[in-house]
Amino acid sequence: MKIGKLDIDRPVILAPMEDVTDRAFRQLCKRHGADIVYTEFVSAEALRRGIEKTVRKLKADPVERPLAVQIFGSTVESMVEAAVIAEEFQPDYLDINFGCPTKKVAGKGAGAALLKEPEKMAAIAEAVVKAVRLPVTAKTRIGWDHESINILDVLRRLEDAGIQALALHGRTRSDMYKGKADWGWIAEAKRHARIPLIANGDVWSPEDALRMFLETGADGVMIGRGSIGNPFIFSGTKHLLKTGTPPPPPDFRLRIKAAIEHLQLSVEFKGEKYGTLEMRRHYATYLKGLPKVSVVRNKLVREEDWRAVESILLEYREECEGYAREGRIREHAEYLNDHSDKLVLNYKASNTTI
Structure with missing residues (x-):
């Protein structure tokens, strides 16, 4: 293009x-x-x-x-x-x-x-x-x-x-x-x-x-x-x-890491106060579908210090490690498509230029 x-x-x-x-x-x-x-x-x-x-x-x-x-x-x-x-x-x-x-x-x-x-x-x-x-x-x-x-x-x-x-x-x-x-x-x-x-x-x-x-x-x-x-x-x-191969869905480690990076960049460009406040709208989507997410989200949106927010996210990552060992975290369907397998097989088998 x-x-x-x-x-x-x-x-x-x-x-x-x-x-x-x-x-x-x-x-x-x-x-x-x-x-x-x-x-x-x-x-x-x-x-x-x-x-x-x-x-x-x-x-x-x-x-x-x-x-x-x-x-x-x-x-x-x-x-x-x-x-x-x-x-x-x-x-x-x-x-x-x-x-x-x-x-x-x-x-x-x-x-x-x-x-x-x-x-x-x-x-x-x-x-x-x-x-x-x-x-x-x-x-x-x-x-x-x-x-x-x-x-x-x-x-x-x-x-x-x-x-x-x-x-x-x-x-x-x-x-x-x-x-x-x-x-x-x-x-x-x-x-x-x-x-x-x-x-x-x-x-x-x-x-x-x-x-x-x-x-x-x-x-x-x-x-x-x-x-x-x-x-x-x-x-x-x-x-x-x-x-032609579907990527694995992002796991909780990658999602929490991205949320922290986003927070750090927000603070860098907007200052500690506004950078922290304006990140509140994003946590629900980064953490969607993870265990006990509502409890963590409530903590995140009340905290005004970005360092404390980062600590909450890191602590939650450790919690999720435990949930993963217990088999309570699965790949999340919202990142997958119901027809992806058939679509990808057809794509790999064709010579379609896209």
Whole structure:
């Protein structure tokens, strides 16, 4: 998949997620094999006004590269100004958010709301492309609702505007995150695309990522919610794509180790107070399914000293060692796919290029 000077075969990409894909999580996902990472989505209006919290989202370290900055807004003027500011932080490329379904974004005429105004969407894209030297990509959904799926028209308009790649989530805005992503529309868009197409939606395991490549023909796969508490999904997917062999699910040792690394990075970038507090939302996913996890989680979310949090996690790892010796910890089904064995056998037996 080529975007500007980048040329990566079958990249596995971390999706932009508000309050998730900060520097700490991006770097953790890179350690575990993410090929490209995205910032949290950045408000064009807040960026042009110099809001410090927003500007901080653009800061990154060399270890995060390749890195994309994603911006959202509802006017040509604000998006052009924000793009020029974002370019100063030297990401590998800029991405335009045409897909966020939340009231905070779509409710203000940005994100997925622009699916109802494809001409305006194209005008924003063309203006941003002309305003910066960096490659520009976009991320969107298949339509506003199921009565107005217009992704093929949107794709053509964005290609004509100079967008160099499109990430496509297989839901409409009205779906929000309910139901199943429609990979069929992603495959249809790929058949019509003249630019690289990145598939997104409902990738919860390496097996899902493999299936998405096979079913859509996409040039890359983007993983969002499936990476939360599970950064191992990137290395697992790359292992599966390379060898045709499913990776073992991450055990409690790896999951607790990652939680501690995430905590340490969060404290490094946000300071002891906020770095510790903002990690509280992540423990449930890192520890999901482990014995007596609710007791440990309650301790973790009440503790304000990051060193004490780390001690609690290390003590819990020792507890889990005991549970493992007693046979009380098994491989966790949430990291596996019910149809993975059949899928992998078919993949290994075929000559399919994905």
